Amino acid sequence: MSSEGRANNLRGRDSECEALRNLLDTARSGSCQVLVLRGEAGVGKTALLDYLSKLAAGFRCVHVAGVESDMELAFAGLQQLCAPLLDRLGELPEPQRDALNVAFGRAAGPTPDRFLVGLAVLSLMAAAAHGEPLLCIVDDAQWLDKVSVQTLAFVARRLLADPIALVFAARDTGAEALAGLPELRIEGLSDFAARELLESVMVGGIDPVVRDRIVAETRGVPLALLQVPRSISATELAGGFWISGKRSSTAAIEQDFVRRIHSLPEPTQRLLLVAAAEPLGDPALFLAAAAHLGIPAGDLAPAESAGLIDFGPRLRFSHPLIRSAAYRAADLDDRRRIHRALAEATDPRADPDRRAWHAANAAAGPDESVAAELEASADRAQSRGGLAAAAAFLERATALTADPARRADRAIAAALAKRDAADPEAAQQLLAIAELGQLSDLHRGQIARLRAQMEFVRSRAGEPGAPRIGDTAPALLDAAKQLDPRDEYSARESYLEAIAAHLYAGRLGDADALQATAEAAHAAVSRDSELPRSVDHLLKGFAERLTGGVTTGAAPLRVALLRMCEQVQSNDKLARRWVVVPAFPILQESAAHELWEDTLLHQLSTAAVRHARDAGALAGLPRALVYRAGVHLLAGEFVSAATLIDEAGTITASTENHTPVRYHSVLLDAWRGNGPDAIRAIEAAAADGKARGEGRLLGLTGYASAVLYNGLGRYDEALTAAREACSYPDLGFYGWCLYELAEAAARTDDREAGAHAVRQLEERAGASGTDWGLGALAGAHALLADDDHADALFTEAIDRLQRTTVKVHLARTRLTYGEWLRRANRRVDARRHLGEAHEMFTGMGAQGFAERARRELTATGEKVRKPSVSSGAELTAQEAQIARLAGDGLTNQEIGAQLFISTHTVEWHLRKVFVKLGITSRRQLRTVAWAS
CATH class of the missing domain: 1.25.40 (Serine Threonine Protein Phosphatase 5, Tetratricopeptide repeat)
Incomplete structure (x- = not known):
């Protein structure tokens, strides 16, 4: 019998089954396939995944199912999915291997780059698919921990030329990071298929009128139909007393499971509760917890006989709703007793975070020792790049804290983590909890600042009901004044944030309010005779510039940027703090631009991206990416800039934030x-x-x-x-x-x-005093100078700009110099500069300026031959980028690491590049001019 024949024949799912068969066939041929099955609970997504698994002859299959109680543990779902593949871990480059080991808690080390973890998972899957195709099944993706689903979404968008199928099942709400991936909507069965299914489970038959009414009320949801023999009495069936609209919902189906569970012996119910509260399905842990409870494991047999759970290498409920039903069927005291047993059975060295989580759920009231364990778990989660998990641990620690001042501390820390994990609504709720406690003046200032920061972000994102951006400045200024005598560093940052709000408001803002803010900031920073920190100098520089005019503020701004460049190399904690402060990118960028400092801009923007990725700061990373994109833009590296801008948009969308104009x-x-x-x-x-x-x-x-x-x-x-x-x-x-x-x-x-x-x-x-600034000035002077002075000014501008990274201004100056030379009838010199400008603009992809240079060259009598791939016109953007990197001498593995794609995908793209360009070797790529 064929694998298709061995697979279950699902009623009414012909088109869905065909789609899954095609998916596997395409993956077998070497082209990655990704699919998200979306639908309500009970509609048959898990059954389709089982069908897919049985159909996958010749595939290596790995599987994970999200569990609601495990959602707060960073990388928990990803680790379960990847565990069977870790035999290929040694094939990964060392940085990727180390990142994955730290993320999975298998080794200690610095916080892994979130995107390096994603690349490591991508490489691990690609390595596992070398010998045989790989099928990855993710059920109940809406219940995976946030960082796992975001990482898998990242991987899914970068799989291309590997024999891998990655299939998710998710409910209609949840797992928003998967939005935009290929999706198959799973609806209820047709009336015909639903009648067939219902009749197949009704051993004694069913009256057609009653049958049709049940089919209509269940809307063809298979799980609701399958529960009819167990949930409807013979009297109801005989008399047709189907209770309209009350037995087809998810809640009603779950309640039917609850009734079935309550009919089991009490020891069996307790063991089902253990299995429901233990997300790993680990039989050894289950048995250890049962021993702590004094219940023989054999007492689970009635639940197995009832078809509720399977006890095998992993404990698996017959349907995810049974797990939630088993948990909700128990009263609160029983749940606490079970979690206590699981905490005692969990190895504190091997899995301290899950042990702390069980202990937290076992606590009947405030418990400082458990709260302290949760704080330690939050630190570990943050070190692995799991900000969402850290926030969850801190939130629970807050609930278990009795001391009012300590509770306020933890609530504010949890709110900060929630904000940094792009969950402002939860952050606001935690701040409200903090305000119920015993607040110090420092606490009040911290709360005021955090609220003002979130309003600033809302205004920038244009959220409905958000204030105009200039209107957020007074609250930031007020927070700065509250913090000033108590937390000077945070106060200085808050003054800077108020200034940034005014900078964004610009010509639509209140000029008097801007002046008042600058004066208040200047008064605050002027009280100190010494300014030991970079933030002090940055504040002093902006305050002076805004109160004293364009000729002031440059010296402290330069000192601030120089010190920041030093600190990003030596003080990771401080540098990461800048990343999560929403105003810092515009302040650093504006200061560097005002000083015409391209080198400092390059260093600081690179550090901003690195630290945002290291910390997994999804709220700050898009800002850092766009900050860095601006540097690539000035360097004429338009493809790199666009890639970072697109990445920022993808991250913003995956975190459900509104996207401000980039x-x-x-x-x-x-x-x-x-x-x-x-x-x-x-x-x-x-x-x-x-x-x-x-x-x-x-x-x-x-x-x-x-x-x-x-x-x-x-x-x-x-x-x-x-x-x-x-x-x-x-x-x-x-x-x-x-x-x-x-x-x-x-x-x-x-x-x-x-x-x-x-x-x-x-x-x-x-x-x-910089080459960028003086070069730009000389170029502007040259445009308006008389012929006796223009030549020397153009030459000075080019000499200076050649020593910078600002290639767009250099190309502009070569173009305007060439145009001047042509008008001066110096055609040979004009051709040289116009030719260089044309080549630079063409390589960048600056079509307008390139065409302007081409017209000028043609006017000199020069024949302008378009290169075969002058701007990558025959190649896709990614093909051109890969080809350029290969031409620069990078290996496939190095290219994959830079672009977050697998080595096999790089090979696949290069084969297409060779065919399109008519070349046969990587060496030939060096002769082609690429769009940057």
Whole structure:
């Protein structure tokens, strides 16, 4: 008999079964398949997974089922799924192997990069699929711990060319991280199939009228139909007294299970409760707990005979609803007794966190010793990158704390962890709990700040009912004043957050309120004769700049950034603190831009991403990624910038947060120069900024419009956009707006506007002392200089910008110099600079500027030959990225590690690249110019 024949023939599921068969066939052929079965409880998802498992002849199968009581333990579900595959752990690169060992609690070490853990799981699955295809089944994904389901979603989106099938089953709500993956909706059976199924389980037959009424009321939910013989009496069946609408719901089905459980002997009920409270299904742990209770394991037999549970290598309930029914069937005292037995049976060295969790559930009231164990578990979870788990442990520790002051401490710590794990609603609830305790003035300041921070984040995300962003500044300022005499460091951060709120409000904000905030911050930081910390210097720099004008504040801002660069190498705790403070990316970025410091910007943005990933800070990681994307954008590495922006969007979506407009995504569209697409993105961003009161976004869209139109040679429109952008001095990119204004003014012969832009730029870039700032200033001067001085200014600008990482400005200067040389009839020199500009812009993917350079080259008489793959036009974005890395000499394993894909997927992409480009070796890739 074929494997298909051996598999159960499910009534009414022909199309679903065919989809699963096709999935396995495709995976066997070497192409990864991912599918999410979605549907209500009891609709038949688990039965379809069993069918899939029986059908998978020749596959290596691994399986995990989410358990509601295990949702708070970081990586618990992922560890169960991967346990059978750990025989291939030695094949992983050492960093991935170490990350997985720390995440699974198999070894001690620094907090693993969350994405390195994901890559390790990806590599482990790919290694396991080398000899035979791999089938991974995840049932009840809505009950997996959050970090496990997020990691599996990460893996599912990066599997491509491996013989792996990854199939999830989840209820309609929950496991939101799986959104966007291929999905198969599982509905109730058709009336015909439902009648067949009901008749097959009714041994004595059933009246057709009663049958049809039951089928209608159950909506074809298979589990409800299968429970009819056990849940409806013969009298009801004979008389047709089906209680309409009360027996087809999940709750009603579960209640039927409860009644069946209550009919069992009391010792059997206790053992079922042990199995329900123990998520691993470990027979040894089950037997040890039964021994602690003094109940023979054989007393489980009646439950096995009733078809409720199977006692094998793993204890497995016949349906997940039976587990929850067994747990809910018991009273509170019995549950505590069972959890106490499980805590005593759990090895405190091998599994201290699950032991602490059982002990917490066993506690009848406040218990400081258990609360302390939970705090230790929170520390371990955080060290493994499990912020959500750490928050859950701290939340439970709060509930078990009797001392009012200690309770407030733990509640605030739990709220911070919930905030950092992107769960602001739970954080607000914990703050309310803290306020019921004995609060010190410090506690009140901490609570005020945390609430203000979350309102700041809500306003930036544009959530319904959120305040306009400028309106969040007063609460942040008030929190700073409350904290100032009690926690000076946090107070300084809160002052900075208030300033950041005003920076975002920009031209739509209250200028007087901004000035008052800056003055209060300046007064606070001026009380100290010595400023020992980087945060002090950062605050002093912004306060001086905002109160004293453009010529002030540079010295403390530079000191702040230099010290921060030193601290990211030596003080992980402090650096991670910056990651989770919502305002810090804009403050660091704006300070570096005001100083025209590309090197410091590179170091700090790299550190921000590293520390956010190390800490698993899902609330802060998207901000850090976009911060880093801005650095790639300035370097002309548009593909890298887009990859980080997309990653930030994916993470934000998976954590159910609203997504604010990504500033650098708008700039990326402008620099790429696709007019219609860029204009739509700019207009949408401007509308969003107006709606949220985010005036900074209006300045940014004005700047982006000026870049776009200057690139397209539409200089009148560029001048209008640049004038609008320059109507308010947005810290951080105002100097760039001035450069666009200078070029547009030069092209439209508006000497007055150009002279004004250069004077303003002299005050800013001219005082920077950096090659970036002085190079940009020299380039702007050259645009408006007479012929006697322009040549030397262009040469100075290029010399300076060549020593920076800011390749977009270097390419712009080469272009404008080439254009000037052509007009001066110096065609040979013009061709050299225009050719270099064209090559740089083409490599970046800056279509508008590249076309402008091409037109100028053509005017010099140069024939411009398009390279065979000048911008990766024949390749997908990922193929081009892989090909470029391979051409740079990276191995497949190194490429996979950089791009979070398997080595086999890299090989698969390279084979396609070779065919498309008509080449046969990696060496030939070095001769191709790639879009960055």
